[in-house]
Amino acid sequence: MNNDIKQEIDKIEIPLQLHLRSHMGIKQAKLEQVESRQSMKRWTHRKTIVALVVAFILITTAIFNTQVIAAIQKALQYFPGIGMVVEEEIPQDRYVLKEAVTTQIEDGIVVITGMLVDEKMTYLTISGIDTKRVQDIKIINEEGIVYTLESGGTSSTSGQWGGSFWQQGMLDIKGRIQVVIGYNPETVIPLTLTKAASFNSYQDLGETDSANGVSITAIANRVEGKARISLVSQHTDKFRISDFGIHGVHEEKKLYIADDKGKIYELEQYMGFSSPASEFYFDLSESDVKTYSLTIPEINVIYDDKAKISLDIPSAVEASSVVDKTFEIAGFPVKITKLERIDSNQLRLYVDLKYNEYSSKSLHNFKINSSHMAKLNEHTRVLEYLQFDIKPGSKVMKLTITDPEVVMRGPWKFELPTYKYFGKDD
Template identity: 55%
Template sequence: MSNEIKREIEEIQIPLELHRRSKMGIQQALSEYKGNKRIVKKWANRRILAASVLVVIILSSAVFNTQVLATIQKALQYIPGIGTVVEDDAPQERYVLDQPISTEVDGGSLVVTGMVVDDEMTYITMNGTNVEKYQSVKLVNGKGEEYTIKSSQMVWGSNGKWTGSYWHEGKLDLKGQMKLIIAENPEIVIPLTLNKAKSFDRYQDMGGTAAVNGVTITAIANKMDGLARVALVSQQPKDLKIIDFGIDGVHEDKRLYVADVAGKVYPIQYDWGLSNPVREFYFDLSGSDGKTYNMTIPEINVTYDDKVKLSLDIPSHGVIDVEKSFEIAGFPATITKLERINDDQLRLYVNLNYNEQTSKSLHNFRIDSMSHMAKINEQTKELEYLEFDIKPNSKKVKITLTEPEVIIRGPWKFELPYDKYFSN
C-alpha cells in the first residue's frame, strides 16, 4: 500500500461498546487514566476508557484512518468493510472482500468484516461474539500456499464481543477464491473471495455526494442479504477530522436517518469496529421494491488540529471572575471563572459561545496530557467546566487546550433509489 496510506495509519480511538454518549450530561471525563489514584471516565474524547466494562489491548498502533482526501487527478479505490479510500497516481492492482462473511462457531459467531491485499501489505478486520480472541489466522490461496497473519490490534468488552485487525507487511499472493483458517479444535475454515478493487476518478462516481459547509460526504450503497448497506466517505480540509457522521450523533434528535417518500423512518443497524468514526450502517429492505429512500445527515461532529496554551492565576480560595478570552480553531471562547475546590483541585468555567443557529459551533475541547473531569450541558452538549488536579499551595497553572470539537450543521441529503442501488 502507498506511503500516503501508511502515513494515514493511526492508533485505535474508539472502543467496541462504549462510544455512545451518556444521557446524563454531567461529570463526564475527558482524559485517559494516567496512573492517578483516581480513575476518570472520558466524555467526548475518542479514547474512552471505562473501568470494569472495557479492556483495550493495543498489540500494535496500526489501523486505517479513513479520512483520505483525493483530487480528481488521482485514482480512487474504496475498501469495503474497512472504510478506507485509497488514492493513487494511477490505478493499482488491489484485492478486497466485497461483503462481510459471517460464520457460526460453537454457539457464537465470527464475522470477517473487511480485507485488502496489495503489493505492500495485507490487512484483515474481524468481529467475534462469544468466541475466542484469535491471535493469528492462516490464509490459503488457490494454489494451496499458506500464510500466517498475526493480530495487530484487538478490543473487547464485557458483553462477549470483540473486534480485531490482522496485519502483514509485504506482498502476498492472495486473490480470487481462498480460505481463512483458524487453528481451533475443530479447525474453523472460512471460504473467501477477493475481487479486484474498482477504481474511480471522482468521489461522485462512487455514490451520491453532497457538499455542505466545506465538507463533502459520499454515500456508497449496495444490497447485502436483504439489507441496504451504506458506507460514508468524506472530503474535508486537512486540519479537520470527522469523528461522528451523525450515526451516533452528539444530539439524539439530530442523528442520521433514512425515510421513504411516504415518511416512514427505517431503523438503522451498525457494528463497532477499529476505525474512527463508525461509517457503515444497514437498514431493512423487506417489501421495498421500487422505493426511493432519502438519507439525511442533520449534523456531524468534527475535531480540528489546533491547541491553545494558557497560564492562569489560581485563586487562594473560593471563586474568582476571570473573563480570559482566547481563540481555538478560529472559534472565540472565554474562561469566565476559576474555582479552587480544595487545596489540590481547580475548576475552570468556560463560555464557548455555543449557538444552535450558526453553521458551525464549538462545543467541547480537552486538556492535553492531564487527567481532568468535565461537566457537559445535558441539552446542548456544550462544555460548562473542566476540573483538574493542581499542586498544593500553587498560585499559577499552565494548561494546553486541544482537540476542539465542533458541530458542523447540514443537512447533507441523499436519494437512494431501490432500482439504482439495491435491485441486484
C-alpha cells in the first residue's frame, strides 16, 4: 500500500455518533463521510473521506442521524432536509424550509435541501450536481439585514457535492428570505421559512413500523410531481444506524418502493453531509395509483463497542499459523482462524464471524485501530480477513477491534395512500 495513503488513513477518526449537547456551548465533532466499498478481483478496499471538523451549537436533547432517546414522551419537531428530530417538553419557535429548493446554474443545479433557524443557531444544508462547490453563503432577511454563514465543510464525489453552513446565536431569520451563493456573479435564491410544526408522537409524523427493536417512521409528502420520503428512527443508544437500506449491504435487499400495480420505482437522492442517508425522492405515477408501499428488508447498524486482542506473530516471512482464539464484540462471537505473515511488515488476520443469513441480526464487519485492507465475501459481504502493517521483528501484535457492523433484518413495511400523502398541490 502506498505510504502516503497509509498516512492519510491513519489520520481518519470516525465517531460513533454526533451528540447534540443540551445547554452547553460548542462541541467539536467530526462528521462521518461517504464510506464505500469497491469490489476488486481479490480485494475490497474500504475507502473513507477524511471527516471534517465542525463546531456548532445544536439544540436540546437530540442526537444527529435522526435518533431520539427520551424517558418520557414529549413534543416532537422534525426538520425536513436535515433529518433531525427534537423532543422536548416545551417546543421552541423554530423556522424550517419545508421543501427543497432547486436552482439551475449553467449546466448544473444547486439544491438547498434543508434549513433550520432557532434561538441557538442557523443551519443550512446544500447539494450540487455538475456545479462548483459553494464556498460561502449569505442570508438576507425581510428587513434587508445580511448575515454570513460559516462553512461546516463539504464533501464530493462523481460530479456531486454536499455541504452545510451555520451560524451560532439567535439571528432574525424567518419568513421570506434570500440566500446568496458566492459564485461570480453571485446567485440569489429566494426562500420561505415557516414555523416548525409540533407533534405528539412518531405516528403523527408518518407511518411507523417496528422490527428487531428498531422503530422506523416514514415521513412522506409531495414535492411537485415527486414523492419525498424521509426516515427517522427510535432505538437503543447501544448502536447507530449507518444505512436504512437505501445503499444496502446486500444489493438484492435494498429498500424499495412499489405501487399497487406492482411497479418498482427508481429512487433519487441529493448528496447529503450527514450519515446515514435518510431521504429520497421518486416520480409519482401519472396513472391511477391508490397506494405506494415502502419496504426495508434490512438495515445496517454500528455498535458502540470494542474488544482488545493480542496475537503472536509468525516469525518467518510467508509463514502462517493456525489459531483457535475467540473474542466477543457487540454480543457476537468472532473466531480467529489463521495468521499469515505476508512479508516482513504485513500480517493477514483470518476470521470467522459465524455469519447466519437467516438470523434476525448478523455481525458482518468491523474495524481495527490500524490502517488496513479488508477482504469481503463477494456474496455475503462478510469480512474474511484483514491485512495490516506490523513492525519488522515484532513478535506480538495488540489490536483494538472497533465499530462492529451488524445487519438487522426486518422487514419494515409502510403503506402510503396517495390521497393521504401525495395529493396534488393546490
